[in-house]
Amino acid sequence: YLAAAGWPGDRPMNSVEYQTQKRWQRVLLSVAHLDASLPKVSFPDALQMLTRAAQSSLFAPESQDAPIQIVGAIESAGLSADAVWFAGADELAWPVTQQPNPLLPLHLQRALKMPRADLAADFEFASAVTRRICASAPRVFASFSRHQEEANLSASAAFAKLTWDERVRAEEMPQHPPEESAVETEAVLDRSHVAWKEDSSAGGAQVLKDQAACPFRAFASKRLRAQTLEEIEEGLGRRDRGNLVHSVMENFWNEVKNQEQLLSLTEHECLEILDRHIATALQEHSAPDEWTAAFLSAESDRLKRLLGGWLQLERGRSRFAVEAREQNLSTTIGPLKLALRIDRVDDTSAGKIILDYKTGKANIKDWQGDRPDQPQLPLYALNTQPLAAMGFGTINTKKTYIAGWQREDGVFFPPADERGKNMTQPLDQQIREWRKILTKLAEEFAAGEARVEPKDGLKTCRNCGLETLCRIAETQLLSSEDEVDE
Numbered sequence: 001y002l003a004a005a006g007w008p009g010d011r012p013m014n015s016v017e018y019q020t021q022k023r024w025q026r027v028l029l030s031v032a033h034l035d036a037s038l039p040k041v042s043f044p045d046a047l048q049m050l051t052r053a054a055q056s057s058l059f060a061p062e063s064q065d066a067p068i069q070i071v072g073a074i075e076s077a078g079l080s081a082d083a084v085w086f087a088g089a090d091e092l093a094w095p096v097t098q099q100p101n102p103l104l105p106l107h108l109q110r111a112l113k114m115p116r117a118d119l120a121a122d123f124e125f126a127s128a129v130t131r132r133i134c135a136s137a138p139r140v141f142a143s144f145s146r147h148q149e150e151a152n153l154s155a156s157a158a159f160a161k162l163t164w165d166e167r168v169r170a171e172e173m174p175q176h177p178p179e180e181s182a183v184e185t186e187a188v189l190d191r192s193h194v195a196w197k198e199d200s201s202a203g204g205a206q207v208l209k210d211q212a213a214c215p216f217r218a219f220a221s222k223r224l225r226a227q228t229l230e231e232i233e234e235g236l237g238r239r240d241r242g243n244l245v246h247s248v249m250e251n252f253w254n255e256v257k258n259q260e261q262l263l264s265l266t267e268h269e270c271l272e273i274l275d276r277h278i279a280t281a282l283q284e285h286s287a288p289d290e291w292t293a294a295f296l297s298a299e300s301d302r303l304k305r306l307l308g309g310w311l312q313l314e315r316g317r318s319r320f321a322v323e324a325r326e327q328n329l330s331t332t333i334g335p336l337k338l339a340l341r342i343d344r345v346d347d348t349s350a351g352k353i354i355l356d357y358k359t360g361k362a363n364i365k366d367w368q369g370d371r372p373d374q375p376q377l378p379l380y381a382l383n384t385q386p387l388a389a390m391g392f393g394t395i396n397t398k399k400t401y402i403a404g405w406q407r408e409d410g411v412f413f414p415p416a417d418e419r420g421k422n423m424t425q426p427l428d429q430q431i432r433e434w435r436k437i438l439t440k441l442a443e444e445f446a447a448g449e450a451r452v453e454p455k456d457g458l459k460t461c462r463n464c465g466l467e468t469l470c471r472i473a474e475t476q477l478l479s480s481e482d483e484v485d486e
Contacts, residue, residue, distance in 0.1 A: 081136060089143060214453055214461075388411045
């Protein structure tokens, strides 16, 4: 094939071309030697073997006129020079440590004095090569590093019997480069922000929650779309369980419209309605295997006990009618357009009551301050008039209770509360304060304010999941000694 293509041709070759052709012919010969051990193969297979042989073949054309030649210790045989620099002359690098052939018995290799089988023989060979190299030039320098990782190195024993100029041997290169004068740097605080598009929806109340917790968190999650990976849990995760409570309560109050109708039901009838809506809510999680069926059955019993206890608490409230369930609401706060979803709105003689179901921890203190931890209910309160009360409906296995603020005693919950989580106060002034605070957070986000400033230090950052993006550890805002208030 090569001859048909006219290679290498009749023209005279230069030195590099000639060396290349000779090396190529050696590769062809090495592949041809496989005839003795291989059966007949196809042309593509033979070409693949030839390709592998060429790729694994080491080749560099010889150059006699180069002022400096870099060669291996063995390849330097027959060369002479004005000076030689022997690099890597330490005890670990020279002689080169080699392993004996793993397919032959070691005692047989030593008996036949095979290369790499006897350390003493290898050392004698390396010593002979060292003497030959040192005799190939009038000036010879040997160098090595004094340290490698955590080990201190010495010169190779192959140089031990050679006579060296003591003055030259004593000269050591500095272990560290000379220190350069430090370049003065100037810190420039970048105050340029990218404004939010006015016509774009910023999502729900989460954007204000993130902005209050840490402006960078809101920027990263909303602007950069950065999200943490959720942990996979067997069965139903915490979010799934919370969604089940919302779904069952929505469907229950679609059927049972008000407290009067609730009071007309016997406990058995109430549980039957719950049973039906729990079964409907669990249908999307059903699977044909026995384990899933048993798990969902246990979850159904848990929900029935949990929500049955919650409905008992609802029976003791002042009269109400459920006006809205999982209500979608579009609103504007400052420059932001938000899409909200209110869990529940009750209508009473005193006004509207906003209720937010919580299956985890909830505290009305989370509404307070310039950077509220839970701004959802204050945000809902701005869009609900006349507002009589607002609060959390906490539904979990530890405790079922209502916590919140009301305009007058008895509107939402009894005057005395053993947990001390409820407050009776005028809401008009508080709503004006919330509007001011939430508008400021919305304006900061819309203006592109994205400083890394966690509200409560490590306590805020530990549940963020975006610390590799904001690089807060590198800014040294936190330390391992920071205490976390549980």
